[in-house]
Amino acid sequence: MKFLLSLTILVAAIFVVYGSSASWGRRNSNDYLLSRQVEVRSPIKNNYWNVNVDFPRAGTVNYYNISAIFVYDNFKNTSGAAPALWSGGPGFRFAQINLRSQVNRGLNSTIEIYGR
Ligand SMILES: *[C@@H]1O[C@H](CO)[C@@H](O)[C@H](O)[C@H]1NC(C)=O
Ligand SMILES: *[C@@H]1O[C@H](CO)[C@@H](O)[C@H](O)[C@H]1NC(C)=O
Ligand SMILES: *[C@@H]1O[C@H](CO)[C@@H](O)[C@H](O)[C@H]1NC(C)=O
Numbered sequence: 001m002k003f004l005l006s007l008t009i010l011v012a013a014i015f016v017v018y019g020s021s022a023s024w025g026r027r028n029s030n031d032y033l034l035s036r037q038v039e040v041r042s043p044i045k046n047n048y049w050n051v052n053v054d055f056p057r058a059g060t061v062n063y064y065n066i067s068a069i070f071v072y073d074n075f076k077n078t079s080g081a082a083p084a085l086w087s088g089g090p091g092f093r094f095a096q097i098n099l100r101s102q103v104n105r106g107l108n109s110t111i112e113i114y115g116r
Contacts, residue, residue, distance in 0.1 A: 020073030025090030
C-alpha cells in the first residue's frame with residue numbers, strides 16, 4: 001500500500017516534469033477560438049528547444065480577454081516538450097507560452113487560446 005502510494009506520487013512527479021499537455025483557465029461554451037497553432041521542431045543533438053510562443057503574434061492586435069489556454073503534446077508519449085505560461089494568460093489579452101523540449105528530442109505541440 002505504501003509502495004503503491006509512493007509509486008503514485010512518483011508517477012505524478014514525473015507527470016509534472018514531463019507532463020507535456022497543460023491548460024490554464026476555463027473555457028466557456030460561448031468563447032471564441034482566438035488562436036490555434038502547431039509548433040514543430042526537429043531534435044537537436046545534445047541540446048533542447050526553448051520556444052516562446054507569443055499571443056497575439058507580433059504585429060497583430062487582440063481585443064479579446066483570454067479565458068483559457070490549452071497545450072496539447074502531439075507526441076502523446078513522455079518525450080514531448082514541457083509547457084509553461086510565462087506571462088499573461090486568462091484574464092489578460094496577451095500570453096507568452098514557453099515550450100521546453102527534452103534533450104535530443106524534438107517537439108510537436110498544439111496551442112489553443114480561447115477568449116471572449
Ligand atoms: C475584459 O476584461 C476586462 C476586465 O475584467 C473588462 O473590463 C472588459 O470589458 C473585458 N473585455 C471584453 C471584450 O470582454
Ligand atoms: C504533429 O502532430 C500532428 C497531430 O498529431 C500531426 O498531424 C503532424 O503530422 C505532426 N507533425 C510532425 C512534423 O510530426
Ligand atoms: C514519441 O513519439 C514521437 C512521435 O510519434 C516519436 O518521434 C518519438 O520517438 C517518441 N518517443 C519515444 C521515447 O518513444
